[in-house]
Amino acid sequence: MTVESCWTANNDGFDLNARAVANGKRKRAGAACKPPRQAEEGKGQRWKILSLLLRLRPIAFIAVLLAAWQIAVNRHAVHILPSPWGVMLGIGDLLRHGLLFKYVVASLFRVTWGFSLAAILAIPLGLIIGWYRRPEMALNPLVQVFRPISPLAWIPLAILWFGVGDAASIFLIFLGSFFPLLLTAINAVRNIPAVYINAGRNFGLGPADLIFRVLYPSVVPQLLIGLRITLGVAWLVVVAAEMIAVDSGLGFLIVDARNAGNRYDLVVAGMVIIGVIGLLLDTGMRSLEKVKSLRWAYSED
């Protein structure tokens, strides 16, 4: 293992610089041992294969885990966990019945509404509160009391107000997203360096221009981070809300599969799908951080 990573580190000087910064460990390992220099021609191709192998490493690791899981389940008489193969079949079942697509759409629908409503209300409100000190001082105690209440604690009230259905779970997701986004927006405005505002005023910008040309671009990076983290929270909340307040969606799938005959293969299938979609949502939000005019905020220096 060590030998292999040593070799990779040295095999490709130019491209690896970037990698070495990202992965200090590998750089050090590379500096420590010096393999014989490769011929220039074979270098590029070898590196391509190697980088492919490196990229496949997590997949290989998962494959090994799944195999171990399968073997462990096969060797046990008492099943406390469905086998990976069983889960695969379960996902197949869901696909065949058209439930997978339906439930994923149901969950995403609720998250989209709850999260978007929260963003539309919380971000402008937070920006205003952060800009003017007075509303902040008035609202802060209220926000601090509401913030630690888990959105799940609102489930009974949500059902009382909205009945069992989409509206109740959308409301819960809204609550779960609203306060983190509000605080993100308040802090984002607070953290704008005064020098940017002063420079904007100096160049003769009116209030509207100051908002769109200085305030907005300087808060966007922080807002994006806040949105990404909050979307993750919203995705956690939707599953919990669906377990109680509705009769569709991935959360409902998990509860329903257990209640209707202990189909633990479907329970785990639901968990896997939730994980994969959560990962996709996060990746999508993260890709926004790579936009060139935003990158300044995410670099180290």
Added chain:
Amino acid sequence: MALGEVALSPAPVVAAKLRVEHLSTVFTRDGKSTPVLQDISLEVSEGEFVCLVGPSGCGKSTLLNAIGGLLSPTEGTVSIDGEIVRGPDPLRIFVFQERGVFPWLTVEGNIGFGLFKLSRSEREQRVAYYVKMVGLQGFEEAYPSELSGGMKQRLEVARALAVNPDMLYLDEPFGALDSITRHTMRGELLRIWETERKTIVFVTHDIDEAVQLADRVVVLSARPAVIQQIVNIDIAHPRDISSPRYLELRDGILQQIGLAHKI
């Protein structure tokens, strides 16, 4: 010639561009008031390069902010061309020590930032001109995070010059640069000043920098700041920084501030 004579010799009589009259500033925090500037009166003429020096924390930047209209004085007035300053104005641009370039805009975007009233073609022309003037050709599309400290500072100067202001207010603009870059930047600033002839008020804590750049050096005392002395730097550019006259002026200011000649 003794320093005392130089200090007392009057400034060349030209109509004042900037006039600061009996300016005082008091900061109030938690019910405690701290006087920062005390009865400052100063005149700067058109096209003049004036440096404000003084011990750290004495209120140099406060004075510059008051001159620039970012801060209203507690007492006294600041007037430019006979008109009282009530706020910042695009005719008088600040260059900030903390690197005030906008990180979300490219070099071109930054230089064109204040040119929103011009037509597109005029703006492009002006941007191209100042990109060249500060030597950032080839970096038009670069973001500030991709530039060195000196390049960022040149960018900020270019952004200021692009709107064609009458005056430049520079607040320790080279303070964060390494000494070699700082040296080059001083040369470039002088070159720009000689071609564009802006009136410049330049805050620094570096006495050498002040004596190398300024026509006159305004020496402020520790807080609450009063003007201790105004020193005429009667050396022609380019200045020989090891000439006896240079050293004499520099050492005189060092003494004023109360620093010994030796470390």
